Structure formats: structure tokens, C-alpha cells
Amino acid sequence: EVQLLESGGGLVQPGGSPRLSCAASGFPFSNYAMSWVRQAPGKGLEWVSAISGSGDSTYYADSVKGRFTISRDNSKNTLFLQMNSLRAEDSAVYYCAKCGGGSCYHAFDYWGQGTLVTVSS
């Protein structure tokens, strides 16, 4: 059974730098690209970032480019999102999502339960 478990969210001050983690199990982690998708309270879904199975290729939404860094540790089946220079508009539930293939030119077939990041002083 595929499982994705995010952690690392919480209350963060503006300008803060939390790191989100997503522990994956139930599938050959390194064979699949992964993404982060966020959802502000009461709002829709926004794709944030993606990474290839090997970790060699990374992609970002313009809204986070230069501030967020996606990475993965295939030896530990874990996906990360390093978030820097946080703003109030970054407040959201952050979901880890498995892409349906070696790239994210596939639908997101499994999602974690999400971790809430609240940016506030």
C-alpha cells in the first residue's frame, strides 16, 4: 500500500525557513517523480515543485522559484521541501504527491494527508 506522510509544518514567522519532509513507502521510490502541491485555506490547488526520480531534475512554480528547494533522499525514501523567506501568502496545507511515472507528465496518483504551514508573526 502506497503511503506518503508529510511533516515539518507549523507556525512560522515571516522570513522563516522550515523544511518539510515526506516519508514514502509501498512503492519503488526512486522510480517515480514527486511533487509538492499546496492549498491555501478555503482555496484551490496550486502546484509548487517537482523532482525527477533520480533527483537530477527539479522544477518550480514562479511564485516560489529562488525561495524553495525540492530534494529527495532515495536511500531513505524521503522527499523534502526547503522553504526560505516565507511570506504570508505561502500559508497553506502542503501536500506531497506521487507522480504516475518517471516524470510528472503524469497525473498525481497518490497524495499525503498534508502538513499545514502558517506564516504569521
Next chain:
Amino acid sequence: DIVMTQSPDSLAVSLGERATINCKSSQSVLYSSNNKNHLGWYQQKPGQPPKLLIYWASTRESGVPDRFSGSGSGTDFTLTISSLQAEDVAVYYCHQYYSLPYTFGQGTRLDIK
């Protein structure tokens, strides 16, 4: 960026009746090299993550009831629930994975009439 526009924003359908949600992309999401539409549909219930229902515009994900179907090609797509059940109350999103940045529709809220 490809803009995904869903219609309607919300709808209410009687139990057992058909529900139809539309999604229009600002450019074609049909990839010529594989002849597939890079379009997915998700269901999100309150307090839960999205769940994949349909991929490649019309392929039902394993375990999804067959009352859910997807159709369309190019820029115009439809999610149909043939006979609405109480457990189908949710927000539905379309998603293009044709080009970066991947984008979602704004969501359609489905309720029981």
C-alpha cells in the same frame, strides 16, 4: 501558463441523477507523440487530500466506481457522474500535466439537491 477553467463553480444534483462538470484549457493538452490528453480529474472531500479519479482524460483510476467517467480532447473536457450518490459530495478539480507549470482548475463544488 495553461489556464484551466471549470464550469460551473458549483452545482446541486438530486440523488441518482447525472452530474456534469466541464473543464476548458487555454491551449491543447493533447500530446502528439503519445496521442494522449494530459488531463486528470480529482475529488476532494472536506478535510481530505485530493484523490485521483481519471487520468489521460478518460482512464478511470483503479478502484474508482464506474459511475465516474471522463471525456473530451484537446481543450474541452467533461467529468460525468452517471448516478449521483451521497458520498460523491465533494469539490472536483481538473489538472493539466501537459506543460510546466502544472495547473489546476478552480474547482467545482458538488452538492445534493
